[in-house]
Amino acid sequence: MTHRLKRLLVPVHDAAAVDAALPRACRLAACLGSVVEVLYLRGIAVDRVLLGEGAPPAALRHRLDEAEGAEDRRMAAAQAAVDLHSGTHPGTQVRWRVAAGAETAALARHGRLCDLIVLPRHRGNATTVHGPQFNAALFETGRPVLLLPETGDALPVSRVAVAWDGSVQAGRALADALPLLAGAESVTVLRVSDDPQDGEAEEVVAYLADHGIAAAARRVAPAGSVADTLRAEVAAAGIDLLVMGAYGHSRLRERVLGGVSRSLLSSAPVPILLAH
Known part of the structure; x- marks a missing residue:
């Protein structure tokens, strides 16, 4: 039986996570003949709004619109980063997917249909060790996790x-x-x-x-x-x-x-x- 890592999953929630993981994932995929699937974990805007008790509906609507706009900009920046890095690795197929809702549930669901989950570890990123995305990837998918250090280009490996x-x-x-x-x-x-x-x-x-x-x-x-x-x-x-x-x-x-x-x-x- 041939062992293969044909689908690499890179879960991200902003452009910084894309920059930290995608170039290295693409280099690894080129060696393995794999597809890289970038999964953008889009938060639900209402979860980012502090629903102050007794706040007028108009104020809540304004906060919700602001949160939606911020999420749209964050996702657009992440997709632009994916397009940029994909262009520098033309031999690797990179797919873009968006999963809205609870981040950990979405990561667990999509992670079970991949062969390796590539997670960056860098300051300010929710995928840091012991964070919710790391825990979901390691404990809820049944798939291996490749945890990348904050710096370095040590992929592929020798x-x-x-x-x-x-x-x-x-x-x-x-x-x-x-x-x-x-x-x-x-x-x-x-x-x-x-x-x-x-x-x-x-x-x-x-x-x-x-x-x-x-x-x-x-x-x-x-x-x-x-x-x-x-x-x-x-x-x-x-x-x-x-x-x-x-x-x-x-x-x-x-x-x-x-x-x-x-x-x-x-x-x-x-x-x-x-x-x-």
Whole structure:
């Protein structure tokens, strides 16, 4: 069976999100032979209006008109940004779609009919880690998420690391990443363990070999937290994509106690492919 990522979904709510994600998504799509679908999440204007108690109907109508106008301008700017970036990537098919209503519900619905969701992480963007769009993409679609760092042009990728902890989430991320691993120049399976007899990384390498993917196993003893260890390994090896399962523990436990997912997603300088 051929593993393919044929439809990449880029959810946006303004031009800044388009600028942050679409150029990199187009470069990745060109390597994979994929279509990029930009999904504009249009808010409902009435939700942006503060309905003051006792406000005259005319005042409410004025506020609603202003909110609608602002949303129209925001959407037009986003579409113009899509047209601009599409023009610089003529070999990639880029589709524009608009989903009105609750953003998270729309993203969840459309996300289930794609192969990979590409989310930018940049200041002031609602798709930042732990934001509603990120949560909807990761937890409500059943699809992998490619979280992009705020800066950098590290797509397509050549050096990939798979963070393996043996969890269900790690297994899903590994399977979802097969098309990217197949095109990489090097693949390293990272296993953070202080047990010299731990052979799980080698088992993953054997699994990848059955898919025609050559990989190397690397077991490293934890130096500080697991997240710090992985971060150091990624930097030292010049990795440009990290593949990992997300939130093997509950989100509440990660929030209260901290965790590998929370720590890495908040500060990783490279794209991360996630699955839950």
